[in-house]
Amino acid sequence: MMQQSLQSTDRGTPNSPRRFVSCLTAAFAAVSFGATAVQAEDMAVVVTIKPIHALVARVMGAVGEPKLLVGGTSSPHTYSLKPSDALALNRARLVFRISEDIEPFTRKIVAALPSSVKVVTLAEAPGVSLLEQRRGNTFETHHHAGEHHAGEGDHDHDHAEAKPVRDGHVWLDPNNGIAIVRHIARALKEAMPDQAATFDANAAAAIAEIEAAAKEIDAELASVKGRPFVVFHDAYQYFEERFGVPAAGAITISPDVQPSAKRLAEIRRKIKELNVRCVFAEPQFKSKLVTTVIEGTGAKAGTLDPEGASVEAGPQAYITLLKNLARGLTSCLGS
């Protein structure tokens, strides 16, 4: 289901090959190759999304500044590549991304990049544990593909799909964050062996910071454990599992999938049935949906930011994002 919906967003995007080539040509013509551009190019590192851009920036330290593609309040689920992005990717030495599933905009371009560009897909890094994408809008009734439970008409569309879809939001488990840091250091050292000592030292410091943040979050969330909440899109299961704060459901599996009236009705039923305290929106999807689903239920609206849309890009963005999630949960669930 997620696969299908992501593929469908590929159709009719401005990234069709023909349009892409003409954009690229225009972008090349527009760039002035000054001295600073050449220096930056020496070790050009491009990163798709803010959480992993932060980790790459932290490991690179003073060696260089990685370029971020999905900046500001954009979402990787709905992002489309700009000509300047295509140019940066083509000139990069290293490209870091999570996976095709979380960054569908990388699917075509990565296949077309010159062999000089090394693409590191971090969801495949050693030590990163992957969870299967959850199905359905309320997870307690979710089941695996192929099983059938009578009366779950909501799941009918899932049965044809045999291949499990991995949930790409891997960075929301700090243990995965640590494995990602190690893999980033490995890739950077391979590309720039003379900076190996710096990358190792920065990676060790980054890992210590992540471990400390995880401890703080454990302590902060202790007071709200067991309080039911509903999230906007199903982004959080890595965070939920690591910190023991399971969501009761999600309004939509992915922000590019519009929830049906039936799904919204079931969410509203669950909110009342489970006495859900909070329904969390996201900063980049200021959706009326949350207001609609909480109306008359007694649940409050909160905000969670799984992709760091409201966080300033930079080496601290990863830890800020994790801490903000904890704060977002406690500030709504705790009051």
Ligand SMILES: [Zn+2]
């Ligand atoms: Zn997401």
